[in-house]
Amino acid sequence: MKHLQKKIWLLAIVVLIIMVVIWMSLTYYNQKMQDQYNQILERYLIMNELNMVSQELVGSLNSYVLTPSDENIRTVERHKSRMNVLYGQVSDFRNAENASELTNYMNLTVSLVEMAERAINFQAAGETEPAKTALNEALHIADYVSEMRLSVIDKELVTYDIVYREIIDRSEKLNELGVWLLISIILLLLFFTYWFSLRITQPLEKLTNSARQLAKGRFDIKIESDSKDETAILAGTFEQMRSNLNQLFIETKQKAKLEAELQESKYLLKESQLLSLQSQINPHFLFNTLNTLSKKAYMDGSAETSDLLVSIADLLRYNLRHMDRPTALREEIYVLEQYIHIQKARYTDRLTFIHEIDEAGLDTLIPGLTLQPIVENAIIHAVEPSEHGGTIWFRLKNEPDRVIIEVEDDGPGISNEKIDELMAAREITSEKSTGIGFKNVVQRLRLFNGSEQVVQIESERGKGTKIILYIFKKEAVPVNY
Amino acid sequence: MRKIVALMAAGLGGFLFYSTFQAAGAVFYTNWHLPAESKESPDRPRVAFIMNEMDHPFWVEVIAGAEEQAEIAGVDLDVTGIYGTNRDDFLRKIEIAIYSKVDGIIVQGLDHEKFKELTKLKAASYGIPIITVAHDVPKEESLRKTYVGSNQFSAGEQLAAQLIEDMGPEGEVVLMMNAEQEYFQQQRLDGIKNYLNGHSEIETIEAKIGADSNPDISAISDLLNYYPETEAYIAVNAAFTQNLVTEIETRSKVDPYYLYTFDEEREAYALLESGKIDGIVEQSPQEMGKISVQRMKEWLDKENVPLDIEGYFTETRIIKDAAPQ
Structure with a gap:
């Protein structure tokens, strides 16, 4: 049953491939979507973090100016280096829409860092008053950073508005696709299964019909099969059997006919022989008697009677002699x-x-x-x-x-x-x-x-x-x- | 029957596949509408353009001219400003621009200590050139590179000349000004007075509305009560025009009065068209925007240094009411 098995395997594989393709594409799509989300979210987080670190920097600077200890200066330095890292990341977010806002934002943070450094330098040099002025300036700038962050994020919201809408739109489209896909696959599978089962059962049905015809005694209908699987072999064998049977049947019929004819001819012969025997009680005696009578008639001068008797004798002899050939x-x-x-x-x-x-x-x-x-x-x-x-x-x-x-x-x-x-x-x-x-x-x-x-x-x-x-x-x- | 069923199945199948592919296409369409990569090269100069009353028709035109020129000159123009005239907010904008390290600032001049301090100290320490536009500040106090706008002094003269022509060489003229001294207002006043000095029959009355030194005139209605005989009014600060016309209308006809103003008043043209005022000094806001950006670019490119410290003046002309008086 290699071929039938192959067909079943084919069906299973086709279904499997469809499922895998759908699953893979949906996973891929999901991944893409997730990436998109993450990317946008990351922008916000980093932009925001730059502001948060700015505020912390100013806070730590304030502590340092009030109590200039090593620990405080380390905190300020830590925040500064963190700001540098964030600055690099934020600079990657530049695009055509937000270029000016983002540049302003970043430059403000740079100004903040510079002002902080100035305050630290003054403080280190022991000049408290200028240090405090610089600290005040830094506080101002931190304020502006905060303000500019709002503008930047505002701008982000506006520029990414269309992307958000697209994401929402695509989610809805995905649902729609799911429904269509479900209906399509159901229909496809139904159709495929129907076709597939038909391909298996149709030759079998044909064979069954042929078998029924054979059972009814019709040996002369050819059994055909157009499939290529095991049923074809079955049909071929069946057809051979039928043709053999048919030949045998015809031969038997012919033989029977011949037999009947022979029988009949024998019967006819028997009858004719019997009849001839009946009509010739003793043919040789009759034959001899007729010849004697012929001679007697001839002697008596009745030539005509004599000829007649000879004719009868000849007829009789012919009958006796030529009956069987x-x-x-x-x-x-x-x-x-x-x-x-x-x-x-x-x-x-x-x-x-x-x-x-x-x-x-x-x-x-x-x-x-x-x-x-x-x-x-x-x-x-x-x-x-x-x-x-x-x-x-x-x-x-x-x-x-x-x-x-x-x-x-x-x-x-x-x-x-x-x-x-x-x-x-x-x-x-x-x-x-x-x-x-x-x-x-x-x-x-x-x-x-x-x-x-x-x-x-x-x-x-x-x-x-x-x-x-x-x-x-x-x-x-x-x-x- | 079989054929019909097959045909229907084929149609349904076709429709389903079409819809599925359509939906799949919409879902897997990878072209997100992400913002374009920044095309602007980092070495393009960033210039901040800062003003009051951003939505004012006058300023809308200035910005239009500036943006047009920025496009040509290859300048990233960052137009910021405030809606209204809050001084602190305005100064804050300038400060942010300075800390944002823009390459240049074009700003509406403000005759104020803080403004002068910002431009003189902070901007200079950050090495940011400043060009004033439309309204100037005294050049010694602000360290501005140049001024682009109307020559307010000559505009005042033009207006005074028109007044004499309309009214004749004698009478009283009330010059309405803001109590807070502003440089451009002072320039206009100087111009008017300079011209009227030649006509001894004309008496000028300077009315500083809302000023503490002159408590009798806190509002325009007081002004009308105070000088009931005066027929000529010049709104040196254009902002008073609308109020003045409304106030006069409540008492009598506007026609006999000689009313003049500057085009910074929002309603100036509408008032002129309806014949309620007699003349406007029209400036060239678009030119101002254009030239200011151009000059800034020249400064940044070190092409035309130093810029003319006196300023680059744009055209001013008197627009008269077309209808016969």
């Missing part, structure tokens, strides 16, 4: 002629048989006993019922890949329903016929040709029926008779 059309037509010969003897002038045969197609193979049952049908339905008899046309046309055989009569014709029934019905039913039924013939031809398109029936009521058979010249489907 394809024969050439030539032989089939020979047998057909023998049969017509016999029927002519029966119907005399009522039966007219006309045949047009293309000699080139005579070598084509055909299942045995195919033509005779069809012609027999024509005689039974067209000639027999009519008092005036009928005509039967038999045509054989040769084409490059097939042979067309037409059997046409001028009988009453058959209805379309009957035609459909004859064409469609596959089951074998007994019917009114001497030998093998029409359906049997059609079925065998179909199996022989390996195609459904073997027979065509055209009929017009009162005019006659035309049956067309197509026999393909190519190697026949190997059907074992």
